[in-house]
Amino acid sequence: MAEVPDEATPALPETHEPVDVIDTVEGYRAAVATLAAGHGAFAVDAERASGFRYSQRAYLIQVYRRGAGVFLFDPPAIGDLSELANLMAGEEWILHAASQDLACLREVGLDPEVIFDTELGARLAGLPRVGLGTVVEDLLGIHLAKEHSAADWSTRPLPQSWLVYAALDVELLPDLRDAIAQLLEDSGKGEIARQEFAAVLHREPVSRQDPWRRLSGIHALRQQRNLAVARELWQTRDDYAREIDSAPGRLVPDASLLAAARTLPATKHDLAAMKDFNGRASRSQIDRWWAAIERGLATTDLPVARPPGDGMPPPRIWADKNPEADGRLKRARAAVMARAEELDIPVENVLTPDSLRRVAWAPPAEITADTVGEALAELGARLWQVEATAQLIAQAFVEVPQEPESPEEPTS
Known part of the structure; x- marks a missing residue:
């Protein structure tokens, strides 16, 4: 059910002008020329048909640039998007939850060099809720209905209400980006965000075995x-x-x-x-x-009941299987959680639970802040994460557990 906006909060979908889909080469080239006359970063979003189609291809790509306006492209109809890709090369792209859209954008030749992820930026800024509609309302005071997010975007023709929804997804991103960037800079997290955005951009896709x-x-x-x-x-x-x-x-x-x-x-x-x-x-x-x-x-090619693991058992059995590792993990986890509270960043963004488990299970032979930092970096931790946690983790690893005091012997 769609949220009912507060009467004092503007609900843009009701007043937005009609939006057209660009599905011809001529219209596409005219749109690229108009975007070239704009200025600043490109706000980008893509709509797939997840839950309806097998492919994760983009059935609609939205692009907005200040001074140019919003354009909704139909990639299957247009085909080659190289002119748009060339225009956007080298400029910052603004996306919300970029990891969800990068693969389908790259599939049609749109591959950013620099991004600003408003969803991830909101997390790092310490905002309690980071969905696009919520963040837009909290920071810009605009109610953004999210009623078509699970629609079948391979539908043709696309209903006008869907197109307005798609346009608003990008029209508000530049203002949202500026508001979040200000929060990040004011809290000293600007460099943290830049490292995290770069990590999202260069993250290798996960290939699943079996x-x-x-x-x-x-x-x-x-x-x-x-x-x-x-x-x-x-x-x-x-x-x-x-x-x-x-x-x-x-x-x-x-x-x-x-x-x-x-x-x-x-x-x-x-x-x-x-x-x-x-x-x-x-x-x-x-x-x-x-x-x-x-x-x-x-078949005689029978699969094993349990696939081979990576040598690290689930933490719930560490206390019995490897008590020393269990102690390291518990002490280090508490230290990282405390650091996350200090930074006002979700603990999973300060350091992934998997990285902490792996270094606790198999720590360096010599435990120091430097060796722990090197181990974390090999597991994919960014520089800021190493600087924020390596010393704390090393201290937790070498900390001697306190033995419970024995009751005093009664005196005779």
């Missing part, structure tokens, strides 16, 4: 044969979803794949009779799913 193990509920399958069937069903669904560009879960949900892998139906008829095997493609593609089950039942 992506089929992301099936919701897969941990409930214990036997290798059941896992083999689950793997074949997941891969078959993924291939078909890619082929028709549909979100996999819209074809057959995870729960249905798991039900079939757990039950191991003996025939195609048995599979079709399963009430738990549902979804819009569960019956129309029954031959496809049955062939996957047959492959899983016949």
Whole structure:
């Protein structure tokens, strides 16, 4: 349900002028020329069709520049966006939650060199809520309805209300960027933000091993044969979803794949009779799913029940498995949390929990601020994070735990 704005707070979507989608090469080139006549940073956003389509491509790209206005580009219709990319090269791009959009922007050749991430900047500034609508209202006093964020942006034609929503997402970003930048500079966090923005920009994409193990509920399958069937069903669904560009879960949900892998139906008829095997493609593609089950039942390439780990067990069993590491982690975690409170930055932004766990489990042979800092840097910590935490962590690691005092012997 959309939020109801306070009467004193302007709600721009109700007064915004109509917005058009640019879906021709001629319109695109005219828009690029107008943007070239503008000034300052480029505010950028992208709309995908997550939950509806398999691909994570951008179906709409919004660009705003002061002195030029807002332009909504239809990448599939336009095709080559190299002229826009050349115009924006070297300039700062303003995005909200940049990590969500960088991949699909790069897919169409739009790759920034410098960014300002208003969502991350708001976190570092210590704001309690960092969603775009909330931050805009808190810092700019404007109510920004967020009612179309989960829409199917591959829809054509796009409704005017969606286009107004998309335009507002970027029109307000330059003013929001300036307000957040001021907060960061006033609190001495400007350099911290610059390092964090650069880290987002250059972060390598994560490649998952055995992506089929992301099936919701897969941990409930214990036997290798059941896992083999689950793997074949997941891969078959993924291939078909890619082929028709549909979100996999819209074809057959995870729960249905798991039900079939757990039950191991003996025939195609048995599979079709399963009430738990549902979804819009569960019956129309029954031959496809049955062939996957047959492959899983016949294969000799059986997956292991538990994939090999990275040598570091979950922290909940450290106390029994490695009490020294458990002590290091607990003392260091308390120190980092205290530092985060001092900085007024969320603790996960001061240092990732995974980095702290790894250095606590396998600390340097000689524990000093320098060696701990080097270990953190190898794990991806930025310079400011090393400077903020390495000394504290080193001290926590070498701190001798206090033994509980023994009760005094009664005197005779």
